[in-house]
Amino acid sequence: MKPEKFYHDAKTVAKFISIYCDDKHKDKKEKRSYALKYDNQNFCPITLNLCDVCHETLKYSLERLQNCPHEDKPSCRKCPKPCYDKPEWKLLARIMRHSGMKLGLLKLRSMIKRA
């Protein structure tokens, strides 16, 4: 995939995990920076407050994304060769569902306000 695509997807997964963590995990968060590197290109790092579990999840996802072999990356959900292990896959599906729904609602609310 193109480095721009990597950066976009990395930011998306980070955003989704951070929304999920804010909603579900109230305790013991730590501020950390995540370096983003792809194809010898360095991107602006992401800084997030996450609990330990979500920190590991994000690290795992970023590693997978960095090693994604697809030239034209499909959406992970439709990937013919998913690189996630089962438990991580399930967890991430839950995170994406939760945060996706929440982002959808926020968008809807701002649309209603504008109308």
Ligand SMILES: [Zn+2]
């Ligand atoms: Zn968390």
